Amino acid sequence: MKKFLSASLLIVIIVPGTRDPVFSQQQISYNPAMPGTPTLEQRMLGVYYGDINLKAFRDLRKRFGTMKGEKWYRHKNWYTAWFTMDGINFRVEYDKHGNWSGTERDYTAEKLDHDISDLVRRSYPGYTISWIREITLSEFFDSPMYIVHGTTYIVHIENENMGKTVSVNQDTIRVMEEYPKS
Numbered sequence: 001m002k003k004f005l006s007a008s009l010l011i012v013i014i015v016p017g018t019r020d021p022v023f024s025q026q027q028i029s030y031n032p033a034m035p036g037t038p039t040l041e042q043r044m045l046g047v048y049y050g051d052i053n054l055k056a057f058r059d060l061r062k063r064f065g066t067m068k069g070e071k072w073y074r075h076k077n078w079y080t081a082w083f084t085m086d087g088i089n090f091r092v093e094y095d096k097h098g099n100w101s102g103t104e105r106d107y108t109a110e111k112l113d114h115d116i117s118d119l120v121r122r123s124y125p126g127y128t129i130s131w132i133r134e135i136t137l138s139e140f141f142d143s144p145m146y147i148v149h150g151t152t153y154i155v156h157i158e159n160e161n162m163g164k165t166v167s168v169n170q171d172t173i174r175v176m177e178e179y180p181k182s
Helices: 004-015 040-044 054-063 116-124
Strands: 073-074 078-085 088-095 100-109 128-137 150-158 161-167 172-180
Touching: 004 078, 054 078, 054 100, 116 128, 116 150, 116 161, 116 172
Parallel strands: none
Antiparallel strands: 073 078, 078 088, 088 100, 100 128, 128 150, 150 161, 161 172
16 A cells, blocks of 8 residues: 555656646747757747747737737847738737737728828828828837827828828827928
């Protein structure tokens, strides 16, 4: 009986300590001295799924369930996911704890919200809209003065002589950059 209990206790101690490598997610870091680790160039092309904060990964799936082929990048204090969905380029950022910080969407004039498009066209008659960067930030993100919390539209407009970049937020429009076309 003592042998049986000793053997059972030994199995209980040893078995949970073994890990199936298929189910373990290891953090892989760049170490030039260690053979088999990815090079710095390979790491800049994206990260392994085991390097991604699980909370950030789940949040991205929850926000954009239908997207495919995202590329993750790991920075010192944040994570970035890049992907394209329905002709819109997305960049989604998370802090080091996996909390959503903001989303950028880059697209053309056809996809711009009708109200924003009308506001820009009324404010700048004779200009056409070239491209848009829509930026949505969490309330905890420290942002530049031309971007406020919520959603800001950075709209590039041009006519035959001038180009302008304007920011639009809550029916307020500001010129960020103005330059003559050559």
